[in-house]
Amino acid sequence: MAAKFDISFSKSAKIGGGLTILLKASDADLAAGAEIADPAGVIARAAKIARFSAKPVSTLDLVAPEGSPAERVIVVGLGKAEELTAHDWLKAGGTAASKIKGAEKATVFIDAPGVGVDARAGADFALGMLLRGYSFDTYKTKKPDDEDKASGKAKVTIITADAAGARKAFADAETVADGVNLARDLVNEPPNILGPVEFAAKAKELEKLGVEVEILTEREMKRLGMGALLGVAQGSVRPPRLAIMQWKGGKAKERPVAFIGKGVVFDTGGISIKPAAGMEDMKGDMGGAAAVTGLMHVLAARKAAVNAVGIIGLVENMPDGNAQRPGDIVTSMSGQTIEVINTDAEGRLVLCDALWYCNDRFKPQFMVNLATLTGAVVVALGSVYAGLFSNDDALAGQLTEAGFSTSEKVWRMPLGKEYDKMIDSKFADMKNTGGRYAGSITAAHFLKRFVQDTRWAHLDIAGTAMGSPLDEINQSWGSGFGVRLLDRLVRDHYEA
Numbered sequence: 001m002a003a004k005f006d007i008s009f010s011k012s013a014k015i016g017g018g019l020t021i022l023l024k025a026s027d028a029d030l031a032a033g034a035e036i037a038d039p040a041g042v043i044a045r046a047a048k049i050a051r052f053s054a055k056p057v058s059t060l061d062l063v064a065p066e067g068s069p070a071e072r073v074i075v076v077g078l079g080k081a082e083e084l085t086a087h088d089w090l091k092a093g094g095t096a097a098s099k100i101k102g103a104e105k106a107t108v109f110i111d112a113p114g115v116g117v118d119a120r121a122g123a124d125f126a127l128g129m130l131l132r133g134y135s136f137d138t139y140k141t142k143k144p145d146d147e148d149k150a151s152g153k154a155k156v157t158i159i160t161a162d163a164a165g166a167r168k169a170f171a172d173a174e175t176v177a178d179g180v181n182l183a184r185d186l187v188n189e190p191p192n193i194l195g196p197v198e199f200a201a202k203a204k205e206l207e208k209l210g211v212e213v214e215i216l217t218e219r220e221m222k223r224l225g226m227g228a229l230l231g232v233a234q235g236s237v238r239p240p241r242l243a244i245m246q247w248k249g250g251k252a253k254e255r256p257v258a259f260i261g262k263g264v265v266f267d268t269g270g271i272s273i274k275p276a277a278g279m280e281d282m283k284g285d286m287g288g289a290a291a292v293t294g295l296m297h298v299l300a301a302r303k304a305a306v307n308a309v310g311i312i313g314l315v316e317n318m319p320d321g322n323a324q325r326p327g328d329i330v331t332s333m334s335g336q337t338i339e340v341i342n343t344d345a346e347g348r349l350v351l352c353d354a355l356w357y358c359n360d361r362f363k364p365q366f367m368v369n370l371a372t373l374t375g376a377v378v379v380a381l382g383s384v385y386a387g388l389f390s391n392d393d394a395l396a397g398q399l400t401e402a403g404f405s406t407s408e409k410v411w412r413m414p415l416g417k418e419y420d421k422m423i424d425s426k427f428a429d430m431k432n433t434g435g436r437y438a439g440s441i442t443a444a445h446f447l448k449r450f451v452q453d454t455r456w457a458h459l460d461i462a463g464t465a466m467g468s469p470l471d472e473i474n475q476s477w478g479s480g481f482g483v484r485l486l487d488r489l490v491r492d493h494y495e496a
Contacts, residue, residue, distance in 0.1 A: 004133040004135075004153055004154060005097065005100070005129055005130060005133050005153055005154050005155075005156045006153040006154070006155050006156065007126050007129065007130070007156045007157075007158065007170070008155075008156070008157050008158070008167075009122065009126075009157070009158050009159075009160060009163040009164075009166045009167040009170065010157055010158070010159055010163050011159070011160070011161060011163045012159060013107050013157055013159050014069075015036065015037060015068075015069040015070050015107060016069065017069070017070065017071050018070060018071060018072075018103065018104070018105045018106060018107065019070065019071065019072045019073075019074065019099075019100065019103045019105070019106040019107070020037040020068075020070035020072070020073050020074070020106070020107050020108075020109070021073075021074045021075075021076060021096050021099070021100075021106060021107070021108040021109070022034055022037060022043075022073065022074070022075050022076070022109050022112075023075075023076050023078055023092060023108075023109065023110050023111075023112040023115070024054040024075050024076070024077060024078060024112055024113075025054060025077075025078045025079065025080065025081040025112050025113070025114050025115050026053055026054040026055055026056075026077060026078070026079050026080055027080050027081060027114065028054070028081070028112065028113045028114040028115070029113065030043055030044050030047050030052075030054065030075070031043060031044045032113040032114075033109075033111075033112070033113040034075075036109070037065075037068055037069070037070050037073050037109070038065060038067075038068055038073060039067045039068065040065070040066045040067035040068070042062060042065040042066050042067075042068070042073075043060065043062065043065075043073070043075060046060060046062055046065075047060055047075070052075070052077070053077070054075070054077035054078060054079070055077050055079055056077055056078060056079035056088060056091065056092075057076070057077065057091050057092065057094075057095045057472055058076075058077035059074055059075065059076055059077065059095060059099060060074065060075040060077075061073075061074050061099065062074070062075075070107075072103075074096070074099050076092055076095050076096050076099075078092055078112060078115060081112075081114050081115045081116070084115065084121075086120070086121075086124050086405065087405075087406065087407040089121045089124035089125045089128065090124050090125070090127060090128035090131065090407075090472070090473050091128060091471075091472040091473060092125055092128060092472075093124065093125035093126060093127065093128025093129040093131075093132070093473075094128040094129065094131060094132035094471075094472035094473040095128075095132075095472050096108060096125075096128075096129060097128070097129040097130075097132035097133050098132060098472075100154050100156065103154050104154060104155065105154060105155040105156070105157075106154060106155075106156050106157070107156075107157050107159060108125075108156060108157065108158045108159065109159045110122060110125055110158055110159065110160050111159070111160050111161055117160055117161070117162075118162060118165070119162045119164075119165030119166045119168065119169045120169055121166075122158060122160045122162065122163075122165075122166030122169065122170070123166055123169035123170040123172070123173040124173065125158065126156075126158060126166075126170050126173065126174075127170070127173040127174070127176060127177055128472070128473050129156065130174065130177035130181075131177055131180060131181075131473040131474060132472060132473050132474070132475065134180075134181045134184060134474075134475070134476055135475065135476070136184065136185065136188040136476060136477075136478070139190070172302050175297075175298050175301035175302040176298050176302075176483070176484060176487060178297060178298070178301060179294040179295060179297040179298035179301070179480075179483045179487070180294055180480035180483045180484060181294075181480065182290075182293065182294045182297050182480075183287075183290040183291050183293065183294030183478070183480035183482070183483050184290075184476045184478040184479065184480040185478075186199065186202065186286065186289075186290035186293060186294075186478070187283075187284045187286070187287050187290045187465065187466055187477070187478025187479075187480070188476065188477060188478040189283070190283060191265055191266035191282075191283040191316075194265055194283075194286075195238040195265055195316060196233075196238055196239065196240050196241045196263070196265055196314035196315055196316060197238065197239065197241060199241070199243075199263060199265060199286065199289065199312070199314050200215045200241040200243045200314055202293065203215070203243040203245055203293055203296075203312065204243075206245060206293070206296055206297060206300060209297065209300035209301055210247070210300050211245050211246065211247050211296055211297075211300045212245070212246040212247075212248070213243065213244070213245050213246075214243070214244040215241055215242070215243055215244075216241065216242040216243075216244070217239065217241065218230065218233070218239045218240055220242075221240065221242055221353075224333055224357065225331065225332075225333045225335075226242075226332070226333045226353040226357070227330040227331040227332055227333070227353075228330050228331075228332040228333070228338055228349040228350070228352050228353045229242070229313050229315060229349060229350045229352075229353040229354065230330075231324045231328065231330040231340065231349060232264070232270070232315045232317050232324070232343075232346040232349050232350055233315040233316065233317075234320075234322055234323060234324060235270055235271075235317065235318040235319060235320035235322055235323025235324065236315070236316035236317070236318040236320065237318075237320070238265075238316045240313070240314060240315040240316075241314040242311065242312070242313055242314070242354065242357070243310075243311070243312045243314065244309070244310075244311050245292075245293070245296045245309065245310040245311070245312075246307075246308070246309050246310075247296060247299045247300045247304065247306070247307070247308045247309075247310075248307050249299065249300075249303055249304050249305050249306050249307065249308075250305055250306045250307035250495075250496055251307075251496065254307050254496075255307070255362075255363055255364055255365045256306075256307035256308055256309045256362055256364050256365065257306060257307070257308050257309070257364060257365050257366060257368075257490065257494050258308070258309040258310075258311070258358050258359075258362060258364035258365075258366065258367045258368070259292045259295060259296075259308070259309070259310045259311075259367075259368050259369070259370070259486060260288075260292065260310075260311045260312070260313075260351060260354050260355055260358055260367060260368070260369040260370075261286075261288035261289035261290070261291060261292035261293070261310070261311070261312040261313075261369065261370050261371070262285070262286065262287075262288040262289060262312075262313065262347040262350055262351050262369070262370070262371035262372065262373065263286040263288070263289030263290075263312045263313055263314040263315065263350070264282075264285040264286055264315055264316070264317055264346060264347055264350065265283070265285070265286050265314060265315070265316050266282055266283055266285065266316050266317070266318075267282040267285040267316075267317045267344070267346065267347075268282070268317055268318055268319055269317065269319075269343065269344035270317045270318065270319050270323050270324065270343030270344060270346060271319050271323050271324070271325055271326060271343045272326060272342045272343040272344040273319050273344075274344060281466065281467060284372065284465060284466035284467070284477075284478060285347070285372050286312075286314070286372075287370070287371075287372045287461055287465030287466055287478070287481070287482075288312075288369065288370035288371040288372060288373075288459075288461060288465070288482070289312035289313070289314065290465075290478070290480070291370050291461070291465070291480065291481065291482030291483055291486070292310040292311070292312050292370060292482075293310065293312065294480060294482075294483040295308075295310065295482070295483050295486045295487060296308065296310040298483060298487050299487070299490065304490060304491075304495055305495045305496040306490055306494050306495045306496070308490070309358060309362050309364060311354050311357065311358050312354070313350040313351060313353065313354040315346075315350055317343070317344075317346045323343065324340055324343055325340070325343070326340055326341060326342060326343060327339070327340065327341075328340045329427060329428045330349070332349075332352050332353055332356065332450070333352075333353045333356045333357060333360075334352070334353075334356045334450055336429045336430065336449065336450075337428040337429045337430075338352075338425075338428055338429065338430055338431065338432055339425040339426075339427050339428040339430070339431040339432070340431075340432050341431045341432055341433045342432065342433045345432045345433040345443070347371050347372070347373045348371075348373065348432060348443055348446045348447055349432060351369055351371060351447055351450075352446065352447060352449075352450040353450075354369075355367060355369060355447060355450045355451055355456075356450045359450075359451060359452060359454050364454065365455065365494070366392070366395055366454065366455035366456065366457070367451060367454055367455070367456045367457075368395075368399070368456070368457045368458075368459065368486065368489075369447065369456075369457075369458050369459070370459045370461055370482050371458070371459070371460060371461065371462075372460075372461055372462040372465050372466065373440070373443050373458075373460045373461075373462060374387075374439050374440045374443050374460055374462055375439070375462060376438075376439030376440040376443075377413075377440040377460040377462050377463060378462050378463035380413070380440060381411055381463060382463055383463040383464055383467075383468040383469055384409065384463075384464075385403075385409045385410055385411040385463075385464070386403075386408070386409070386410045386411070386459050386460060386461045386463070386464045386481065386482075387410070387411065387413050387440050387444075387458075387459065387460035388400065388410040388411060388412045388413065388457060388458075388459060389412070389413050389415055389440075389441070389444035389447075389448075389457065389458040389460070390412065390415075390455075390456065390457040390458070391415070391448060391451070391455065391456050391457075392455040392456065392457070394455075395455050395456075395457050396412050396457060398489055398492070398493050399457055399459075399485070399489060400412065401492070402485050402486070402488040402489040402492065403485055405488050405492075406484040406485050406488050408464070408481055408482065408484055408485035410459060410485070413440060413441060413444070414441060415441065415444060415445060415448065419434070419438055419441045419442055419445050420445045420448075422434030422435065422438065422442045422445075423442050423445055423446055430446065430449060432446065440460055443460070444458050444460070459482065461481055461482060464479060464481040465478070465479060465481045465482070466478055466479065468481070
C-alpha cells in the first residue's frame with residue numbers, strides 16, 4: 001500500500017496552526033532554535049518535568065503550547081550529534097511519522113542545532129517516514145476512527161537549509177521506499193489471492209519501468225529439464241512459473257549482476273506436512289522472490305547504471321495425490337539427481353534450477369539468492385541477522401558492509417567439506433536435506449552444487465523477511481528485507 005504522506009521540502013516556513021516537529025540532539029540546548037514554534041520557552045520546562053533528554057527516537061509531545069503558532073509541537077530526540085548514522089535519520093523519520101497519525105499537515109524542522117544536516121540526511125529522514133507510513137489494509141472493511149477522519153495523505157513539509165539538495169536526493173530515495181513497500185505488499189497478500197500466476201503478473205508490471213520480463217510456463221520449464229522445481233509444484237492445481245526480469249542500465253556488453261529469489265507462494269510442507277499451528281505464516285515463504293521483485297523495481301525506477309537480472313521461481317507446495325513423495329528422485333536442469341528425503345525442504349529444489357538457469361544463460365558477474373529457507377537459521381540468528389553463505393570473500397564482505405550500512409544485517413556462516421558430505425545420497429547424486437543438525441549450512445551446500453565457479457552468495461532470510469520485530473521504520477508483518485541491502489550493494493560496488 002502507498003505510504004500516507006505527501007512530502008515536500010522548503011528552506012523556510014511560517015507556522016500557521018497544525019503540527020510542528022522539531023529535532024534535537026541530546027548534547028545541545030533544548031531551547032536553542034526552537035523560538036519559531038516555542039516563543040514562550042515551554043519545551044525546556046516540559047523537558048525538565050518529563051525528564052526528556054533527546055535520546056535517540058525519544059519524543060516530547062506538547063498540545064496547545066503557550067504562545068505557540070502551532071496547535072501541537074513534538075520534539076524528536078536524535079541522540080549524540082557525532083554518533084548519527086544514515087540509519088539513525090531513517091529511524092528519526094519513522095518516529096516523526098508515527099506521531100503524525102490523523103493529522104492533515106505537519107511542518108518538520110530537521111536542521112537541529114549542533115547537527116550537520118546535509119541533503120542525504122534530509123532524504124533519509126523522509127525515506128524513514130515513508131517506510132513507517134506503510135500499512136497493509138486492503139482487506140479491512142472498517143478502519144480506526146482517526147484514519148476515517150483524516151482526509152487523504154498528510155501534507156508534510158520538511159524545512160532544511162539545503163532543500164533543493166534534499167529534494168533531489170529524495171527523488172532517488174522514494175524509489176527505494178516504493179521497492180520495499182512492493183515487497184511488503186507481496187509478502188502480506190493472502191495465498192488465495194497471490195498464486196504463482198498472479199505473482200508472475202506482478203513481475204510483468206515492471207515492464208512499465210523499462211524492465212524486460214519473460215515468464216516461463218510449466219511446458220517451457222519441462223523442456224529445459226527443471227525437474228527439481230517442477231517436482232515441488234506437481235502437487236498443486238496452480239501451475240508454476242519462472243519470471244526473468246532484466247534491467248539493462250549498464251554498458252551493452254557488460255555482464256549483469258544477478259539476484260534469484262525463492263517464491264513458494266504457500267508451503268504446506270507437502271507430504272512431509274507441517275504442523276497446523278502457524279501454517280498461515282507460510283504465505284510469506286516467497287519473501288526472497290518479493291525482495292528480488294522489489295529490488296528490480298528500485299533499479300529500474302532510479303535508472304541504475306547497471307545491467308541486472310532478477311529471477312524468481314514461483315510454485316505452491318501442496319499435499320495432493322500427485323505430490324512428490326519422500327524417496328522420489330528428481331533430475332535437476334543441471335543433470336544432477338536429487339533424492340527427496342523431506343518434501344518440506346522444497347525451497348532449495350526451486351532455487352537450484354533457477355540458479356543453474358541464470359548461470360547458464362546470463363553468465364553473471366555474481367549471483368545472490370534470497371530465500372526463507374530454514375528454521376535452523378532463525379534458531380541460530382533470531383530475527384536480527386540474515387544468514388550469509390558465500391564462496392567468495394569479497395562478495396561476502398560487500399554484503400556485510402551493505403548490511404551494516406542499511407541495518408539489514410547479515411552474518412556469515414561457515415561452509416566446509418565436512419558439511420557437504422552430509423547431503424550425499426546412497427541412491428542419487430545428493431539428497432535434499434542433511435538432517436536436523438547444521439540445517440542451514442547443509443541447505444547452503446546443496447545450493448552451492450548448482451553455481452559452479454561463479455561468485456555466489458546465499459541469504460537465508462527466514463527470520464527477517466516476515467514476522468520480525470516491529471521497529472521505527474517497519475510496522476508490517478512482511479518487512480521487505482533485502483531490497484535496501486541489495487540496492488546498497490549495487491550502488492556502492494557495481495554501478496558505472
